[in-house]
Amino acid sequence: MADEVQFQPARPRRAIDEIISQIRASIQRGDLGPGDRLPAERALAEQFAVSRNTVREALRMLEISGLIILKKGATGGAFITKLDHSVAARSLSDALQATNVSLSDVTEVRLWLEPIVINAACERMTAEHLQALQDNVDQASKLSAEGDWERKAVVHVEFHNLLADATGNPVLAILMRSLSDLLREFVLAVGPTTDDIILRSRRRLLGHLRKRDAEKAVQEAQRHLKRVHKMWLTGSYKGAYTES
Structure with a gap:
């Protein structure tokens, strides 16, 4: 010690x-x-x-x-733990925060980056990667049932990091983790929500990933990102937004 x-x-x-x-x-x-x-x-x-x-x-x-x-x-x-991509990612996210990037800036980069990550993950991810993603969704579901919104928010953001890890590319992993650091700070600042549309979207996305259907996985991820971004900007994220 x-x-x-x-x-x-x-x-x-x-x-x-x-x-x-x-x-x-x-x-x-x-x-x-x-x-x-x-x-x-x-x-x-x-x-x-x-x-x-x-x-x-x-x-x-x-x-x-x-x-x-x-x-x-x-x-x-x-x-x-053994040092990994998180240290480099944190340094990059600190630098980004110092430039006062906006939520729109982060969303725009995520819309560019997520198709690359998803396509690579569909080609390279192992059964262990899929299980890690499933475990993440299960943990988020459990925390949602317990009403622990803060830890649930952190787990939701970590999903993106696990997906980037599944690409096997350390540069993609570092880039995603740096964006996730920024996203986590914003989500925690927004506060709890009354409706967890993220969980439903994650389950659909995971289904596409299991089938290695990159096209549908990208469509789900981008569709969901645009909706959540719009809700954050309009302040309706805490409202009664529903989705089947």
């Missing part, structure tokens, strides 16, 4: 985001590396000056993003 790593008290507002940011920064600086174990929840809570529940939630989100793995038992804890 990297005992020498010390964190600063987190500000009460958006404390979870700040905890994630500090841990992510420690990884990027090299203070924490693959296999290192973070301090116990109690110690982290003291350092960040927050509750253990807040620390636990931040660790769960870090696990979803792939930066750590949580292990149970006497020898368990939160361990830094």
Whole structure:
């Protein structure tokens, strides 16, 4: 365990985001590396000056993003995973955020990039990739039933990263993760929704992916993206929008 790593008290507002940011920064600086174990929840809570529940939630989100793995038992804890595309993607997303890109900018790039990702994934994805996508949809469905909209939003965004991973191309994976970082911040800022059209679209998309039908998969992804983008811009995302 990297005992020498010390964190600063987190500000009460958006404390979870700040905890994630500090841990992510420690990884990027090299203070924490693959296999290192973070301090116990109690110690982290003291350092960040927050509750253990807040620390636990931040660790769960870090696990979803792939930066750590949580292990149970006497020898368990939160361990830094092997460095992957997430570090490079975060650097790129930070640079994009500094340029004050708009939602329309992000949507436009996604409309260009998603057909490339989907076509490559349909050609190259394995059974393991498909299972990871299915597990993601199942997890989102479970969180939706529990009313945990914030974690569900993070899981929804992670779907795009898993799909990009299925292409086997690290450049596509990094580009998608950088866009996902921007998208996640926006989705969390928008807040909870009353109708989860994303889950229904994801199930249709997954069905096309299983059949390796890239054309229909692209049509579903772009159709859904345009509708969600329009709802975000008009503020109707929290309304009673329904879809069969």
